[in-house]
Amino acid sequence: MTIAVPVSQSQHRDTVRENIRNGAVLSRAYLLMNVLAATIASYGLFANSPAVVISAMIVAMLLGPIVGGSLALVDIDMKLLLKSLTSLFAGIIGVLVTALIIGTIHKDIPITNEIMTRTAPNLLDLMVALAGGAAVAYATVSPRLSVAFIGVAIATALVPPLAAVGILFARGEVHLAFGALLLTFINLVAIQFASSVVLWLIGFRRISRTSGLSLLTFAKGNAVSIVILLALAVMFTTSLQRAIAMQLYEASTRFTLQKEIKSSLGSHLVEVRFDKTLPGKNIVRAVVRGPHPPSAAQVLALEAKLPIAPGRIIVRLRIRFVQTAIINRDGPLYEDVEYGTTEIQGAGR
Numbered sequence: 001m002t003i004a005v006p007v008s009q010s011q012h013r014d015t016v017r018e019n020i021r022n023g024a025v026l027s028r029a030y031l032l033m034n035v036l037a038a039t040i041a042s043y044g045l046f047a048n049s050p051a052v053v054i055s056a057m058i059v060a061m062l063l064g065p066i067v068g069g070s071l072a073l074v075d076i077d078m079k080l081l082l083k084s085l086t087s088l089f090a091g092i093i094g095v096l097v098t099a100l101i102i103g104t105i106h107k108d109i110p111i112t113n114e115i116m117t118r119t120a121p122n123l124l125d126l127m128v129a130l131a132g133g134a135a136v137a138y139a140t141v142s143p144r145l146s147v148a149f150i151g152v153a154i155a156t157a158l159v160p161p162l163a164a165v166g167i168l169f170a171r172g173e174v175h176l177a178f179g180a181l182l183l184t185f186i187n188l189v190a191i192q193f194a195s196s197v198v199l200w201l202i203g204f205r206r207i208s209r210t211s212g213l214s215l216l217t218f219a220k221g222n223a224v225s226i227v228i229l230l231a232l233a234v235m236f237t238t239s240l241q242r243a244i245a246m247q248l249y250e251a252s253t254r255f256t257l258q259k260e261i262k263s264s265l266g267s268h269l270v271e272v273r274f275d276k277t278l279p280g281k282n283i284v285r286a287v288v289r290g291p292h293p294p295s296a297a298q299v300l301a302l303e304a305k306l307p308i309a310p311g312r313i314i315v316r317l318r319i320r321f322v323q324t325a326i327i328n329r330d331g332p333l334y335e336d337v338e339y340g341t342t343e344i345q346g347a348g349r
Contacts, residue, residue, distance in 0.1 A: 099166025
């Protein structure tokens with residue numbers, strides 16, 4: 001038994017389709033807005049200002065081609081797919097070139113934390129992009145929601161990492177640039193796939209619905225995206241596990257150092273850094289302040305108490321000791337423990 005689709009619903013879907021097609025068109029306004037978004041994002045990254053970076057997403061227009069590509073894959077519309085990919089590629093090139101020029105002009109500005117955070121994608125970034133893509137598609141087809149707010153979220157996921165790619169290439173930081181480029185690619189694929197899923201579930205599957213093989217047709221149309229997402233999920237799950245293990249190791253190492261150094265009268269741990277530049281080794285660099293420096297034997301004993309690093313990497317402890325003296329009117333608060341003297345119990349402390 002065939003259930004007739006209400007005319008109002010059918011008209012609404014046709015209107016949505018037309019809006020999506022119009023949003024995927026390559027135009028001067030589209031290119032100009034993306035160039036302006038790249039300019040704002042680049043200077044926001046240089047200023048290390050999340051607020052400025054967020055403002056770049058307000059003017060970006062990369063949302064339209066992504067949703068257009070999602071609808072094209074659902075409807076098996078190759079003409080729309082080609083038009084969407086052309087617009088998306090042109091927008092990406094505009095952002096990259098703009099950021100490359102700005103990065104070349106301002107080579108004297110150091111690489112900021114806002115740039116570095118976009119060079120190491122992980123599973124969390126993938127999940128955010130999937131959720132964002134689903135929100136985009138649902139807001140696009142829902143008359144009660146504003147697409148503008150969702151477009152802001154998507155632009156955040158695309159323009160800043162693309163701007164970071166251009167800036168890093170201008171500095172010659174190819175390895176970091178490819179990390180930011182991978183984040184952009186992840187966001188593009190995840191957003192497109194999630195949008196296609198939502199559009200298909202809502203009923204935007206004009207050709208596949210008439211063929212009676214809607215699910216199979218959808219899977220075939222999105223086969224490339226599905227394979228890429230599965231591969232990325234496996235890769236990022238492994239990398240996330242390694243990152244969590246490393247964070248637990250670093251936290252445990254800090255706790256051990258703080259506990260052991262605190263037991264030494266008058267000494268305290270100031271800072272701990274982990275140097276992983278040497279292959280197969282993890283150099284733990286600790287800054288310690290106190291009245292008396294530790295001996296080599298004490299450093300060796302402390303090194304033996306440190307937790308085992310993930311992958312059983314060799315751990316070496318390096319202590320930078322800064323001698324300090326705390327003195328009040330009764331004299332120094334700490335004296336040499338080795339010779340039997342301890343903290344002076346001055347009444348005037």
